[in-house]
Amino acid sequence: MTTIISRATWGAKAWNGTPATVALSRRTEFFVHYDGGHPITRTGYAIMRAIEAQHIGQGWAGVGYNFVVDQAGNVYEGRGWGLQGAHCPDHNTSGIGVQIAIGGDQEPTAAALASCRALYEEACKKTGKKLAKKGHKDGFATACPGGRLYAWVKAGMPAGAYQPAPAPGGSIPGGSGAVVSRTQVTINGLAYGYGAKGDHVTKVGEALVAAGFGKHYTSGPGPVWTDADTLNYQTFQKSLGYSGADADGVPGETSLRELLGTLPGKVAAKPKPPFPGRDKFGPGKSNGSVTLLGQQLVRKGYGKHYTSGPGPEWSEADRRGVEAFQRAQGWTGSGADGYPGPETWSLLFA
Incomplete structure (x- = not known):
């Protein structure tokens, strides 16, 4: 079934x-x-x-x-x-x-x-x-x-002997009871996440082991992304301060660059500042990260709400600019609330 x-x-x-x-x-x-x-x-x-x-x-x-x-x-x-x-x-x-x-x-x-x-x-x-x-x-x-x-x-919808991938959120074989994401992302032309294959997958696994996040491997790491890779990567994401859906074990550009020092793939990625944390943004916040965010919103064409600045003090203009950027990504509801998270930050500085 x-x-x-x-x-x-x-x-x-x-x-x-x-x-x-x-x-x-x-x-x-x-x-x-x-x-x-x-x-x-x-x-x-x-x-x-x-x-x-x-x-x-x-x-x-x-x-x-x-x-x-x-x-x-x-x-x-x-x-x-x-x-x-x-x-x-x-x-x-x-x-x-x-x-x-x-x-x-x-x-x-x-x-x-x-x-x-x-x-x-x-x-x-x-x-x-x-x-x-x-x-x-x-x-x-x-x-x-x-x-x-x-x-x-x-042609008759041929599918060969390929077996469909399990759905995200399935239980790990072996009865551990843990629930892991089984989705993929593509970064610079290379696939990461459940079922992805290639030398770049091995390099991620080796980097996780070297950084002390390899406890879920029973063999390898190897060239095919497994649940063990996802669990190890999730632990690494949490060490960076991510939580919830942002720590699902599937790489994002920011965390991948933190792990590898650079992004492999077809297109060289430009360096960008790491996400400073959600606690840097919102009413009453004043810091350099707010200024950096506002300046990038202006560069990307989402600065029309500013009447002065941008500056270090969080304002409604910052929130509305972030919301406009999020909606441009196709996000709605809580995904476009005007407050930057790791994914918003990564895409804004891409």
Whole structure:
């Protein structure tokens, strides 16, 4: 059975209205979609939140796809098995719509294709029939799902022997009871996180061991990112002062540079100041980090709220500038509260 990340887990909003229910017996088609003309750069739960914001903005009840599959092979619940989708006119009842989260000419990964195929097989089992394999353009005049995915659908949706990746938050094999993130990020063209492969993964593991954060390895470290790498990296993140979602064991640019001294990859990263901590920002705070933040907001084009400065004393102009920057990343709600965290800081100084 395919592991599906629930709406509650990825942080879906309440439905904007109530989607109609659809009996599985009415499903006859399986539609594959993509995100359109532009490549997807978001990862993890941010993919779903961006789709949700777009679809609610269009007046829909929420995410219109029944499921979404990311490049790491994770499967996210949208409308799920039992609700009517909003993905292909005249086919939302008969069709189960699945978006593979790529756009433009992005190449779908083997993990993504395998998970999509696994969803198809499960859909056939649940409905008791062989569903027709279709691309979005087979039901509606559109370029979706793009040339690469459409060719894959027409070839029969082959997935080879690849096994879909476990979902984020799964239990570590061996009964430790710990819960770890199983997502990936891409930094300078290199993948980090569960299932990532390469010499750069070995170098991260070796650096963790050298820094005293290797206790979860029973062998290696090696060239494939495992739960042990995630747990060791999480301990390293916590040593830097990160907590909560910022210490999930999946590298960010700032922590990776702290560990390695520089960022490997296709593009050399410019040096940037380390995140000084959340306690440096907010009402009543006055320090050099506030000045540095404001100056960078101005450089990036988010300084219109300043009437003077920026300066060392935190002001509403600082908060509104940070909020505008966060919203430009596609963040909403508490993700765009105007107070910088490690991810906001990293992206602002990128």
